[in-house]
Amino acid sequence: xxxxxxxxxxxxxxxxxxxxxxxxxxxxxxxxxxxxxxxxxxxxxxxxxxxxxxxxxxxxxxxxxxxxxxxxxxxxxxxxxxxxxxxxxxxxxxxxxxxxxxxxxxxxxxxxxxxxxxxxxxxxxxxxxxxxxxxxxxxxxxxxxxxxxxxxxxx
Amino acid sequence: xxxxxxxxxxxxxxxxxxxxxxxxxxxxxxxxxxxxxxxxxxxxxxxxxxxxxxxxxxxxxxxxxxxxxxxxxxxxxxxxxxxxxxxxxxxxxxxxxxxxxxxxxxxxxxxxxxxxxxxxxxxxxxxxxxxxxxxxxxxxxxxxxxxxxxxxxxxxxxxxxxxxxxxxxxxxxxxxxxxxxxxxxxxxxxxxxxxxxxxxxxxxxxxxxxxxxxxxxxxxxxxxxxxxxxxxxxxxxxxxxxxxxxxxxxxxxxxxxxxxxxxxxxxxxxxxxxxxxxxxxxxxxxxxxxxxxxxxxxxxxxxxxxxxxxxxxxxxxxxxxxxxxxxxxxxxxxxxxxxxxxxxxxxxxxxxxxxxxxxxxxxxxxxxxxxxxxxxxxxxxxxxxxxxxxxxxxxxxxxxxxxxxxxxxxxxxxxxxxxxxxxxxxxxxxxxxxxxxxxxxxxxxxxxxxxxxxxxxxxxxxxxxxxxxxxxxxxxxxxxxxxxxxxxxxxxxxxxxxxxxxxxxxxxxxxxxxxxxxxxxxxxxxxxxxxxxxxxxxxxxxxxxxxxxxxxxxxxxxxxxxxxxxxxxxxxxxxxxxxxxxxxxxxxxxxxxxxxxxxxxxxxxxxxxxxxxxxxxxxxxxxxxxxxxxxxxxxxxxxxxxxxxxxxxxxxxxxxxxxxxxxxxxxxxxxxxxxxxxxxxxxxxxxxxxxxxxxxxxxxxxxxx
Numbered sequence: 001x002x003x004x005x006x007x008x009x010x011x012x013x014x015x016x017x018x019x020x021x022x023x024x025x026x027x028x029x030x031x032x033x034x035x036x037x038x039x040x041x042x043x044x045x046x047x048x049x050x051x052x053x054x055x056x057x058x059x060x061x062x063x064x065x066x067x068x069x070x071x072x073x074x075x076x077x078x079x080x081x082x083x084x085x086x087x088x089x090x091x092x093x094x095x096x097x098x099x100x101x102x103x104x105x106x107x108x109x110x111x112x113x114x115x116x117x118x119x120x121x122x123x124x125x126x127x128x129x130x131x132x133x134x135x136x137x138x139x140x141x142x143x144x145x146x147x148x149x150x151x152x153x154x155x
Numbered sequence: 156x157x158x159x160x161x162x163x164x165x166x167x168x169x170x171x172x173x174x175x176x177x178x179x180x181x182x183x184x185x186x187x188x189x190x191x192x193x194x195x196x197x198x199x200x201x202x203x204x205x206x207x208x209x210x211x212x213x214x215x216x217x218x219x220x221x222x223x224x225x226x227x228x229x230x231x232x233x234x235x236x237x238x239x240x241x242x243x244x245x246x247x248x249x250x251x252x253x254x255x256x257x258x259x260x261x262x263x264x265x266x267x268x269x270x271x272x273x274x275x276x277x278x279x280x281x282x283x284x285x286x287x288x289x290x291x292x293x294x295x296x297x298x299x300x301x302x303x304x305x306x307x308x309x310x311x312x313x314x315x316x317x318x319x320x321x322x323x324x325x326x327x328x329x330x331x332x333x334x335x336x337x338x339x340x341x342x343x344x345x346x347x348x349x350x351x352x353x354x355x356x357x358x359x360x361x362x363x364x365x366x367x368x369x370x371x372x373x374x375x376x377x378x379x380x381x382x383x384x385x386x387x388x389x390x391x392x393x394x395x396x397x398x399x400x401x402x403x404x405x406x407x408x409x410x411x412x413x414x415x416x417x418x419x420x421x422x423x424x425x426x427x428x429x430x431x432x433x434x435x436x437x438x439x440x441x442x443x444x445x446x447x448x449x450x451x452x453x454x455x456x457x458x459x460x461x462x463x464x465x466x467x468x469x470x471x472x473x474x475x476x477x478x479x480x481x482x483x484x485x486x487x488x489x490x491x492x493x494x495x496x497x498x499x500x501x502x503x504x505x506x507x508x509x510x511x512x513x514x515x516x517x518x519x520x521x522x523x524x525x526x527x528x529x530x531x532x533x534x535x536x537x538x539x540x541x542x543x544x545x546x547x548x549x550x551x552x553x554x555x556x557x558x559x560x561x562x563x564x565x566x567x568x569x570x571x572x573x574x575x576x577x578x579x580x581x582x583x584x585x586x587x588x589x590x591x592x593x594x595x596x597x598x599x600x601x602x603x604x605x606x607x608x609x610x611x612x613x614x615x616x617x618x619x620x621x622x623x624x625x626x627x628x629x630x631x632x633x634x635x636x637x638x639x640x641x642x643x644x645x646x647x648x649x650x651x652x653x654x655x656x657x658x659x660x661x662x663x664x665x666x667x668x669x670x671x672x673x674x675x676x677x678x679x680x681x682x683x684x685x686x687x688x689x690x691x692x693x694x695x696x697x698x699x700x701x702x703x704x705x706x707x708x709x710x711x712x713x714x715x716x717x718x719x720x721x722x723x724x725x726x727x728x729x730x731x732x733x734x735x736x737x738x739x740x741x742x743x744x745x746x747x748x749x750x751x752x753x754x755x756x757x758x759x760x761x762x763x764x765x766x767x768x769x770x771x772x773x774x775x776x777x778x779x780x781x782x783x784x785x786x787x788x789x790x791x792x793x794x795x796x797x798x799x800x801x802x803x804x805x806x807x808x809x810x811x812x813x814x815x816x817x818x819x820x821x822x823x824x825x826x827x828x829x830x831x832x833x834x835x836x837x838x839x840x841x842x843x844x845x846x847x848x849x850x851x852x853x854x855x856x857x858x859x860x
Contacts (some may be wrong), residue, residue, distance in 0.1 A: 021630070024634070052660045108626060
């Protein structure tokens with residue numbers, strides 16, 4: 001995988017130690033970007049096209065679910081995942097219904113598990129993207145065919 | 156007694172005997188007492204104005220039948236004429252008229268057409284003017300031995316009059332008078348004895364019939380005394396008016412009282428209530444008689460009393476027979492008493508008419524009859540009381556039986572009730588046991604809920620540091636591997652050959668690996684591990700502090716550190732919207748159950764956090780501790796939603812909760828209250844809806860267990 005094709009991940013957490021740990025764990029494999037708050041996350045979203053977004057749930061001023069809710073409106077494509085050390089069923093329900101998360105990750109995480117999840121998530125992301133491209137190509141082909149058909153009919 | 160003369164009158168009306176009329180009365184030999192019952196002639200002077208001379212010259216005398224002369228009630232003056240022959244050698248005699256109630260009596264003795272003696276007596280003359288001290292009228296009669304005199308006796312009275320006359324020598328007459336006094340004294344003594352005896356019985360028994368009886372008996376005695384002239388002689392000797400009145404009024408009152416007595420005695424109301432009302436008529440009649448007497452209408456009044464007495468007596472006898480037929484013992488006694496009394500009257504009449512000889516029995520039969528009647532009635536009363544007593548005894552026996560039956564039933568019911576109470580008690584004890592078990596379970600579940608909160612609280616707090624401790628290990632290993640690899644390359648470096656090329660390779664590798672960043676990262680990761688370990692250790696320490704909850708030992712502890720450890724556990728719950736302010740005062744360690752007190756603090760903090768969160772805006776919770784008046788106080792204040800008064804008054808009640816079903820046990824504050832009470836402290840709440848809530852806990856510095 002070239003530098004360009006590395007999976008680009010955004011991780012948002014209010015605890016800098018978690019951010020450091022995450023970055024240290026995955027920077028070799030993936031293009032990891034970290035943000036200390038939801039606002040910092042939004043800033044990064046403006047600059048980069050992320051494939052996967054992970055966020056901690058419990059953060060001051062804006063929770064993970066609220067952040068994801070906002071993200072969906074502008075950036076619907078990245079696969080979203082919620083990370084939390086907190087087993088609150090309400091948060092889980094909100095994460096699924098409002099944050100539309102692909103997966104729910106419990107702290108402390110297992111690096112290997114997380115890698116599998118990230119890979120799977122990216123696969124989904126990639127398939128969706130490819131699907132969209134194929135549909136686009138199909139539509140183009142269809143248009144060309146229609147154009148040809150019209151010309152044939154004129155002739 | 157008053158009936159007697161009525162009946163006498165009747166009896167005489169029924170048996171009018173016919174005898175030949177001797178023309179004169181011959182005195183008994185030796186001057187013994189002789190009753191004058193024949194050879195009496197009567198002239199009625201209707202105007203009552205004729206003088207003795209006029210009567211002697213023009214009086215139309217008619218012979219009276221044999222017997223005691225009987226004169227009708229009339230305003231006329233009656234003249235009785237009889238001739239006395241004196242065959243004896245005696246000269247002084249006394250003529251006795253045994254009828255003391257005559258208003259005026261005059262005796263004129265005529266010898267050979269010449270009036271030789273004229274004597275006036277009667278109730279209309281004051282008693283003390285009498286020559287002979289006796290109520291009977293006593294006249295001096297002087298007849299020379301062998302001679303004869305004609306006597307004219309003028310009597311005037313408003314009443315029915317019997318004129319029993321007797322003549323004899325003075326000693327005999329006086330003796331007879333004394334005997335009469337004695338007999339009447341005996342009779343009156345008996346009456347008085349009966350009177351007092353029954354009066355005392357009345358006082359003791361309080362039976363109304365006794366009261367009427369004693370009234371009746373004393374009135375009978377007085378009437379009898381009046382008829383015999385004793386009342387005039389002893390009670391009102393100088394008052395002819397009273398003598399007149401008493402003769403009418405006393406019998407009338409006697410009649411009224413007698414009727415009342417008989418009503419009670421025979422229980423007429425019970426047997427014949429209708430007939431009983433009839434007595435009112437007689438009593439009214441008697442009242443009219445009394446009024447007439449007071450109006451000085453003596454003759455009419457006397458006549459009406461006689462009539463009333465007769466009718467009342469008949470009425471009473473008929474009623475008594477009717478009641479006796481129904482089996483009333485008092486009625487039978489009453490009839491026997493009356494039969495004896497009537498028998499006495501008949502004997503008296505027959506004696507007066509000459510059918511029976513004059514002797515002690517016949518002479519005093521009226522008194523004897525009346526006395527026996529009184530005694531029999533007295534006896535009957537006693538018998539009646541006995542009967543009543545027996546009836547009462549029977550009733551009491553019945554009542555006793557009923558009572559015993561009731562008692563038996565009550566005993567049975569008691570046994571049943573006791574059984575039921577036992578069953579109920581057993582059931583109650585069982586449910587009490589169940590309740591206690593349930594309570595224990597609830598207390599336990601509340602403890603579990605506390606633990607749940609505790610674990611939920613610490614889970615997040617622990618998960619984060621554990622995450623970066625464990626998560627840092629792998630990248631750290633990789634970083635160190637990179638560094639070691641680089642070092643290995645340096646180690647493998649050989650001086651001489653291609654060293655520059657090698658160094659350049661190493662340098663390139665170093666750049667590829669970004670060793671500077673790696674070293675920096677190693678530092679960061681180590682810091683993370685350090686921080687994580689420290690945080691974890693801190694939480695575990697707080698947990699251990701708090702978990703003294705489970706060790707129930709009474710030990711010395713500092714409340715400030717207990718609150719701190721509780722807050723440490725709850726720190727995750729405060730989040731960023733709730734500001735915590737602590738102001739710990741200088742307080743000594745106190746003997747307490749630290750774990751239990753921490754449970755109390757946690758309950759209050761959790762409630763405070765929820766109250767602030769419910770407000771949906773940033774808030775604060777403040778804790779203040781200190782010492783005051785030998786007590787330690789902990790004030791925990793929040794600016795949450797607060798509570799209304801009804802909620803405040805109930806928050807320490809078990810199972811009271813404002814949370815949704817399943818969210819709270821409703822026991823937290825109730826158990827907290829119990830814990831503070833166990834520490835001899837006090838917990839109170841002040842709250843205002845919308846403003847916040849303050850809990851104030853005071854604990855004594857010295858808790859003696």
